[in-house]
Amino acid sequence: MVEVKLENVTKRFGNFEAVKGLNLNVKNGEFLVLLGPSGCGKTTTLRMISGLETPTEGKIYFGERDVTYLPPKDRNISMVFQSYAVWPHMTVYENIAFPLRVKKYPKDEIEKRVRWAAELLQIEGLLDRYPGQLSGGQRQRVAVARAIVVEPDVLLMDEPLSNLDAKLRVMMRAELKKLQTKLKVTTIYVTHDQVEAMTMGDQIAVMNQGRLLQVGPPTEVYLKPNSLFVATFIGAPEMNIVDATVVEKEDGPYLEGSGFSLKLPEDFKGLLKDYMGKEVYLGIRPEHMTVKGVSTLEHVSKSAEMEGVVDFVEALGTDTIIHVKVGDNLIKVKLPGHIPLPVGDKIKIEVDLDNIHVFDKKTEKAVI
Amino acid sequence: MKDETVYTLKKIGFYTVIFTAVAWILIPIIVSFLYGFTSKADYYDPHMVIPHHYTTEYVRVILFTLGAWDGIKNSTIVATLTIIISFILGIPAGYSIAKFVFPGKDTIKLSIIALRMFPIPVMAIPLIILYIRLHLADTLLGVALAHTAMALPFVVLITSSIFSGVSKEYEEAAMVFGLTRLGSFLKITLPLALPGLAAAAMFTFVMSWNEVFVASVLTLTHRTLPAQILSIMAGSSGGAAPDYYKFAAAFIMTLPAMLFIFFARKYLVTMWGITLK
Numbered sequence: 001m002v003e004v005k006l007e008n009v010t011k012r013f014g015n016f017e018a019v020k021g022l023n024l025n026v027k028n029g030e031f032l033v034l035l036g037p038s039g040c041g042k043t044t045t046l047r048m049i050s051g052l053e054t055p056t057e058g059k060i061y062f063g064e065r066d067v068t069y070l071p072p073k074d075r076n077i078s079m080v081f082q083s084y085a086v087w088p089h090m091t092v093y094e095n096i097a098f099p100l101r102v103k104k105y106p107k108d109e110i111e112k113r114v115r116w117a118a119e120l121l122q123i124e125g126l127l128d129r130y131p132g133q134l135s136g137g138q139r140q141r142v143a144v145a146r147a148i149v150v151e152p153d154v155l156l157m158d159e160p161l162s163n164l165d166a167k168l169r170v171m172m173r174a175e176l177k178k179l180q181t182k183l184k185v186t187t188i189y190v191t192h193d194q195v196e197a198m199t200m201g202d203q204i205a206v207m208n209q210g211r212l213l214q215v216g217p218p219t220e221v222y223l224k225p226n227s228l229f230v231a232t233f234i235g236a237p238e239m240n241i242v243d244a245t246v247v248e249k250e251d252g253p254y255l256e257g258s259g260f261s262l263k264l265p266e267d268f269k270g271l272l273k274d275y276m277g278k279e280v281y282l283g284i285r286p287e288h289m290t291v292k293g294v295s296t297l298e299h300v301s302k303s304a305e306m307e308g309v310v311d312f313v314e315a316l317g318t319d320t321i322i323h324v325k326v327g328d329n330l331i332k333v334k335l336p337g338h339i340p341l342p343v344g345d346k347i348k349i350e351v352d353l354d355n356i357h358v359f360d361k362k363t364e365k366a367v368i
Numbered sequence: 369m370k371d372e373t374v375y376t377l378k379k380i381g382f383y384t385v386i387f388t389a390v391a392w393i394l395i396p397i398i399v400s401f402l403y404g405f406t407s408k409a410d411y412y413d414p415h416m417v418i419p420h421h422y423t424t425e426y427v428r429v430i431l432f433t434l435g436a437w438d439g440i441k442n443s444t445i446v447a448t449l450t451i452i453i454s455f456i457l458g459i460p461a462g463y464s465i466a467k468f469v470f471p472g473k474d475t476i477k478l479s480i481i482a483l484r485m486f487p488i489p490v491m492a493i494p495l496i497i498l499y500i501r502l503h504l505a506d507t508l509l510g511v512a513l514a515h516t517a518m519a520l521p522f523v524v525l526i527t528s529s530i531f532s533g534v535s536k537e538y539e540e541a542a543m544v545f546g547l548t549r550l551g552s553f554l555k556i557t558l559p560l561a562l563p564g565l566a567a568a569a570m571f572t573f574v575m576s577w578n579e580v581f582v583a584s585v586l587t588l589t590h591r592t593l594p595a596q597i598l599s600i601m602a603g604s605s606g607g608a609a610p611d612y613y614k615f616a617a618a619f620i621m622t623l624p625a626m627l628f629i630f631f632a633r634k635y636l637v638t639m640w641g642i643t644l645k
Contacts, residue, residue, distance in 0.1 A: 062558050073546045085541035089559050102546035146545070156544075 002063045002153040002186055003028050004049060009058035011044050018044040020210040022058070026203075029184040031177070033201035035191060041210040042190045043158055049188060050156050051075050051078045062153060073102075078147035079156040082163065084139045092118075092142050093127040099150045117145040120179065136190040137168045144176070148183060151270070157189045161196065170193070173199055194234045198222065206230045223355070228281060228364035231357055237286050237321055239357070242329045246275040246358075255282055255358070259327020260306035262351060271368050272358065280367065283357035286321065286334035292348040294339055303351040306331075310345045324349060399620060404616035411612050426616035430600065436620055439596030442508055446583075446592050447576040449512035451569050452514060454523045457516070459565075462527030463553070467536065480521045488518070492585045506588050514586060515576040522575075523568055530564035531557065574625050597621055 004026040011019040019041040026032045034042040048052040049060060060068045067075050078099070086095050095115055100110045118124045121141040131139055147155055161169045161174070164232035177200045180187050191197055197204045198218045205215045206229070214226045225231035231239050244257040253269050253276075255262045262282075264272075291296050297303060301360065308324035308331065320339040324331045324347065333349060341347065358368040402419070403411060404426060410419035431437045464470075465477060495514065496505060504510035534557050542552030558565075580594035587595060595616045600607050609617075 048543055052543065071548070072540075072544045073548065077544060079541065079544045081537045081541055083537050085533060085535065085537035086539055087541070087556060087560075098542075099545040149547075 003061075004154055004186060004188065005061040006045070006049070007061070008060045009045070009055045009060065011041070011048060011049060012052060012056045016149055017210055019048070019055075021238075022212050024205060024212060024215065025114060026186055029186055030058060031180050031187045031189065031200060031202045033189045033191060033204045033206060035194060035197040035201075035204055035233070036207035037192055040207045042192075042207050046156055046158055046188060046190045047206070049154065050077055050079055057299075068206040076150075076153045077156060078150060078152035078154075079158065080140075080143050080147050080160040082159045084136075084143040084160075084163075086134075086139050086142045086146070088131050090130075091127065092123065092129055092131070092134070095131070095142055096127075096146045096149050103150065113149050117149040120148070121145045126199060136173070137164055140164060140172065144179070147208075148179070148185070151183075155183075155185045155187045157187065159191055160189075162191070162193070167364060169196075176200065191215075194236070198234070204234075208233075216340060222359075224366075225357065226366050228283070228359045228366075231283050231359070231366070237332050237334065238284045239285050240329075241329045241359075242282050242326075242331070243279060244358075245279050246272050246277065248276050254355075255280075257282065257327065258329055259308065260329075262304040262306065262353075262356075264304070264353065265302050268368070269351075275358070275360075279361050281359040281361060281364075283359060284331070284351055285355065286332045288352040288355040289331075289333045290350050291322065291333060291335060291339075291341070292350050294335075294341070295335055295346075297350055297352050300352045300354065303350050304353055306349050306351065308347060308349060310341050310343050310347060312343065313341055314341075315340065388637070397626075400615045400618035400622070402615075403612055404619040406612060406615075408612065426613050427620060428616055430597070430613065430620060434596075435591075436593060436596055436600070436617070439591055439593035440620075440624070442590055442596075443577055443593040445508050446512045446515060449509065449575045450515040450519055450576040451572050453512060453516045453566075454519045454572055458520055458523030459527050462529075463526045463531050463557075465524065465528040465532035477525075478525075480524055484518070484521050488581055492582060494593045495582075496585055505586060506590055508587075509589055511583050511586050511590075511592060512576075514577055514582045518579065518582070519572045519575050523572060526568045526571065527565065530561045530568070533564070534560045570628060574628060577625055577628075578621075594621065 004024075006022050009019060009022040009024075010017065010263060022041075022045060024032075024045075032112040034045060036042045041287045044053060047241045048055050050179075051067070051070055051074075054069060058068060059070075062075065065181050086092075087098070089099070093114060096114045100113060105113070114127070115124070118127055121139045121144055123138060125144060126134060126138060126142070131142065134142065136186065140163075143160070147157075157176075161172055164172060173196060185298060189196075189200060203220055204218055204221045206221060208229050214221055214230045216224075222234055225234065232241060242257050242260075244262075247254045247256050248269075251263070252266050253264045253272055255264060292305070306326050308326035310322060311325045311330060312323040314321040314323070315338060317338065318336070320335045320337065320341075322333045322335065322339070322341055324333055326349070331349070356368065357366055359366055405422045405424060406419040407421035407423050410416055410421050413419075431440075446475060457494060461480075465473065499505040499510050504513070538556050538560065539549075539552045542556045543549060577592075578594060579592075580598055583592040583595040591599065597620065601614055601617055
């Protein structure tokens with residue numbers, strides 16, 4: 001177990017800059033999720049931590065040790081690959097025992113540890129089989145067992161669940177998280193699935209186009225996104241983003257846009273003082289709104305209203321997502337339960353003002 | 369026409385094509401195997417298609433009196449040497465082409481094949497002059513080197529296709545779990561590529577085994593099997609040999625290669641990178 005530190009790490013492939021000046025700290029025993037769309041540099045970052053790639057610039061530290069140019073074998077790390085990379089010409093036992101054999105553990109110790117890891121991942125019955133005879137989920141377990149058997153300093157996982165079917169993925173998500181909590185190994189987990197990131201990470205690091213945008217605990221990244229990208233990337237259904245203008249009137253500040261005019265409390269005035277009369281992006285999560293007369297917002301101190309027409313209703317069973325036409329904007333509202341509003345109905349939407357987000361139109365950075 | 373009739377006709381057409389294709393290959397083999405063992409009287413009897421009396425005389429004469437047995441030994445040595453040399457040179461090349469990105473990769477790939485465009489007779493005379501100077505003429509190593517030159521392009525291309533079939537992550541996993549790049553190649557990639565490499569070896573073996581021109585030009589006393597058979601049959605020992613000797617010679621030439629391919633069959637699919645799990 002060790003702390004991982006990345007200092008100004010940049011990686012170029014020819015002219016393409018995959019990772020740009022990345023600074024990141026992963027504390028001892030922490031589960032950090034690197035989250036981002038495909039091609040954002042998250043896998044490259046992970047591969048640099050593993051030693052399979054070398055940074056073009058910058059340094060990587062494991063604790064006090066500078067590992068930037070160290071080959072993977074000297075880093076005492078483990079990795080779970082996206083394709084599992086369980087060697088097909090070895091039995092499950094041999095696969096799991098491999099890291100121990102390379103590190104020249106005594107025979108009985110190997111036996112003991114392989115049994116321990118296999119038991120932990122519930123694959124004791126499969127030890128004599130070849131990977132070709134296993135299902136995807138079982139192969140995944142073998143890959144994880146092989147990764148934890150040596151008690152690595154750092155455990156790296158590259159989209160380990162993306163090849164599993166939906167049901168198995170949910171199950172393995174919980175299992176991997178529990179396993180990590182038990183082993184207390186510093187873990188860096190790469191995924192493009194924001195649900196995985198939210199449910200598994202102690203910390204989430206959101207990346208886009210080679211840059212690290214925000215690092216924080218899941219709730220913080222979710223509730224206080226620092227940029228438009230983070231705001232829209234995390235959360236399903238996606239956060240509503242509409243064009244708006246900050247307007248100052250006699251009775252206080254307003255956010256106005258096509259078909260709505262939200263009256264804001266006085267204390268927003270200070271936050272928005274540089275934006276008076278300017279255009280901004282207004283962001284509201286679907287679950288931070290409700291339809292008046294259908295349900296009410298709970299624990300909300302400040303709210304405002306907008307009017308709209310029901311355009312479409314997605315009934316998901318546990319939730320209902322109502323698409324509402326407000327002026328030229330299409331806004332999604334998520335309500336708990338089954339709420340069969342007729343299409344074409346005129347409704348009033350109540351917005352939780354504590355949870356609205358305002359983004360600068362140019363920099364796309366969060367203002368509120 | 370009724371659907372049923374159409375179906376039947378289609379089926380007949382299908383089997384006719386298959387039968388013709390199989391017969392095309394099989395009949396000459398059967399004929400040479402049959403007449404290579406037919407007694408002289410039966411062979412010259414115009415009323416007899418399937419002979420009644422058989423003899424192993426011609427095969428024995430060719431093998432032991434006329435030196436084909438030595439030819440078999442020489443051919444085996446040459447083919448083995450060819451495999452060894454072309455693999456030592458070809459595997460690293462194939463691996464690099466499969467796993468690394470480097471400038472001029474496509475040009476190199478193309479020029480590897482392009483070398484095979486030169487007709488061998490054109491190169492044979494300069495080659496033998498060079499060989500005489502290097503004291504390689506009439507040696508098995510010399511023939512093996514020439515065969516290596518012929519087989520190498522295929523070895524490179526085949527092995528590169530085999531190696532690119534072995535997922536990069538297998539090797540990376542081995543490196544993460546404590547091996548060097550070379551170690552992970554030897555312990556992971558090579559065993560996984562082995563069936564394919566075996567197929568490539570068989571391909572090289574058969575190629576060397578069947579090659580007659582270069583072998584005939586470069587050797588005189590140390591002839592490989594095809595070169596030896598050619599010189600026997602074409603009549604270096606006074607006039608062309610009788611037909612049944614030719615058939616027996618064809619049998620001797622074909623059998624080892626056929627047996628070889630028969631056992632290699634399983635791997636041949638792998639060789640082209642179609643299945644590699």
